[in-house]
Amino acid sequence: MLTAWGLTKAYEGRTVVDQVGFELQPGTVTAFLGPNGAGKSTTLRMITGLTRPDRGQATVAGRPFTAWPNPAHVAGVLLDAAAVHPGRSGRGHLRMAATLAGVPARRADEVLEVLGLADAATRKIGKYSLGMRQRLGIAHALLTNPPLLVLDEPINGLDPEGIRAVRTLLRGHASRGGTVLLSSHVLSEVDQTADRVLVIGNGRIVADGPLASLTTSSRSLVRAKDMNRLAGALQRGGVAIQPAPDGYIAAHAPVERVSDVTFAAGIPLLGLREEQMSLEDLFFRLTSGGRA
Amino acid sequence: MIPGHVAPPVVAPAGGPWAARAAERSPFWRLVAVELRKLVGTRSDKLVLVFAPVFLIGLMVLFTLPQTNLASAGKQIGPLLIVVQLGLLLVFATVIKLVAGEWQYKSVQPTLLVQPSRVRYFLAQGTVLAIVWLACSLFTFVLYPLLIRTAANGNSHNYLLGMRLGWVLGVAMLATALVLLTALIVSLLVPNTGGALTVFFIVVPILMLARMALPEVFGLIYPLEAAWHLAGLGTGWVQTACSLALWLALLAFSLFRLQRRDAG
Numbered sequence: 001m002l003t004a005w006g007l008t009k010a011y012e013g014r015t016v017v018d019q020v021g022f023e024l025q026p027g028t029v030t031a032f033l034g035p036n037g038a039g040k041s042t043t044l045r046m047i048t049g050l051t052r053p054d055r056g057q058a059t060v061a062g063r064p065f066t067a068w069p070n071p072a073h074v075a076g077v078l079l080d081a082a083a084v085h086p087g088r089s090g091r092g093h094l095r096m097a098a099t100l101a102g103v104p105a106r107r108a109d110e111v112l113e114v115l116g117l118a119d120a121a122t123r124k125i126g127k128y129s130l131g132m133r134q135r136l137g138i139a140h141a142l143l144t145n146p147p148l149l150v151l152d153e154p155i156n157g158l159d160p161e162g163i164r165a166v167r168t169l170l171r172g173h174a175s176r177g178g179t180v181l182l183s184s185h186v187l188s189e190v191d192q193t194a195d196r197v198l199v200i201g202n203g204r205i206v207a208d209g210p211l212a213s214l215t216t217s218s219r220s221l222v223r224a225k226d227m228n229r230l231a232g233a234l235q236r237g238g239v240a241i242q243p244a245p246d247g248y249i250a251a252h253a254p255v256e257r258v259s260d261v262t263f264a265a266g267i268p269l270l271g272l273r274e275e276q277m278s279l280e281d282l283f284f285r286l287t288s289g290g291r292a
Numbered sequence: 293m294i295p296g297h298v299a300p301p302v303v304a305p306a307g308g309p310w311a312a313r314a315a316e317r318s319p320f321w322r323l324v325a326v327e328l329r330k331l332v333g334t335r336s337d338k339l340v341l342v343f344a345p346v347f348l349i350g351l352m353v354l355f356t357l358p359q360t361n362l363a364s365a366g367k368q369i370g371p372l373l374i375v376v377q378l379g380l381l382l383v384f385a386t387v388i389k390l391v392a393g394e395w396q397y398k399s400v401q402p403t404l405l406v407q408p409s410r411v412r413y414f415l416a417q418g419t420v421l422a423i424v425w426l427a428c429s430l431f432t433f434v435l436y437p438l439l440i441r442t443a444a445n446g447n448s449h450n451y452l453l454g455m456r457l458g459w460v461l462g463v464a465m466l467a468t469a470l471v472l473l474t475a476l477i478v479s480l481l482v483p484n485t486g487g488a489l490t491v492f493f494i495v496v497p498i499l500m501l502a503r504m505a506l507p508e509v510f511g512l513i514y515p516l517e518a519a520w521h522l523a524g525l526g527t528g529w530v531q532t533a534c535s536l537a538l539w540l541a542l543l544a545f546s547l548f549r550l551q552r553r554d555a556g
Contacts, residue, residue: 061314066408068314068315070318070407071406072314079405083401083402085334085394085399088399099322099325100323100326101318
């Protein structure tokens with residue numbers, strides 16, 4: 001649905017996006033993660049034609065976004081929730097977009113209702129909170145019911161209820177065959193929304209894959225009634241160990257190996273599982289200078 | 293079909309309904325309709341436009357009825373040029389708010405994401421400006437001769453514009469077009485409403501005063517020199533040609549900048 005290859009952009013000699021490429025399939029939610037200044041927004045702007053890439057190209061459903069005569073029907077885009085005229089009303093803003101895209105004006109009221117902004121429809125956007133502006137931006141993206149959604153930090157500023165609603169909305173979109181690309185630095189939210197994570201650091205993609213595979217570590221967490229005996233058995237079995245939170249021992253070996261060692265030593269276990277690296281750990285490991 | 297399953301399918305295979313809609317360009321009139329709606333999109337825009345005719349009529353009365361020397365056609369059309377520059381300032385303010393405000397608030401971004409062609413976007417704004425230009429020119433053309441005729445009669449002078457109405461219309465249209473063009477250029481070069489309004493409100497009146505004081509010098513850069521020339525009050529062809537070349541070059545430069553400006 002969305003393909004990007006070799007996207008590169010430099011400002012005043014400094015490369016902010018370097019050879020970024022990926023392909024998104026229908027029915028998936030992909031998170032685009034990276035710290036501030038990593039190149040997320042620039043990449044999204046290049047995809048949507050607001051910024052010209054120095055090299056590379058992106059296509060949406062086979063054509064560059066701007067080559068579609070009416071691209072709003074291919075991709076709904078939210079890049080900056082603050083990019084709205086504060087003197088206009090939410091409904092007025094969406095109705096103008098509806099006219100431009102060629103969808104009935106009543107669609108503006110429908111999406112305002114879906115995003116919980118019906119009561120504020122006639123209020124000036126300048127009086128909206130950050131969260132309301134975010135929801136207005138998402139409503140703008142949903143206006144034409146497009147197959148692809150490209151959303152830059154869509155949950156920034158939302159309250160917990162709003163975050164849950166947006167997460168449900170995006171998962172629902174993907175479950176109906178739609179494609180979602182969302183950038184975020186709210187890692188815990190991506191954790192519960194995305195099927196796949198693209199991590200960008202220093203302008204380059206440093207990790208790309210399903211969330212579970214990226215956060216899987218090579219360590220196991222193990223707990224027994226007699227922890228001293230467990231530690232001794234593991235060390236004698238040649239498994240390096242470290243203390244871990246919640247009374248566990250972190251064993252530098254796969255769960256199968258730990259299971260074999262403890263079984264052979266006759267130690268009954270209270271718990272044994274693969275250690276999952278938190279997304280925060282992964283994120284900072286990948287983007288703090290080193291590359292995967 | 294699952295009973296009770298009401299969620300519509302979002303995506304259709306390539307070539308499905310969304311692809312057909314995406315392949316059909318929005319008609320140009322829709323862009324113009326949206327830009328017209330933006331022109332009156334805020335409460336302050338509406339207020340300014342409501343008061344604009346009152347302000348124009350007031351300025352017209354101020355610059356016509358007290359005139360005492362209306363013995364020639366040039367003397368009778370001269371006030372028209374001042375009225376166009378000062379009397380239409382409120383209208384020009386709304387135009388500047390439309391063009392510069394879109395970039396200042398980045399509200400151009402959602403527009404370009406729905407309709408990415410900057411050329412079509414600019415042409416739509418240009419069409420709105422053309423509508424404003426026609427309305428202002430015709431309003432001025434209808435009202436101004438009536439007032440200057442009253443003033444001429446009050447001074448026992450012959451009303452000399454009645455037999456040259458085509459010329460009067462031409463001067464009104466050219467002068468209005470040139471001031472509008474100046475407002476457009478300033479808005480494009482200074483994409484900030486406050487800054488553009490300040491530049492426009494300072495530059496145009498100051499250049500007018502400077503041009504009145506030293507026409508040979510300031511006529512070279514005065515944006516309305518061609519209208520003054522057409523009114524028979526010009527300094528010469530050199531000033532007219534130079535002024536036109538300068539402002540057309542500035543227009544070309546502002547359009548070049550528009551094509552490359554980052555939309556947020």
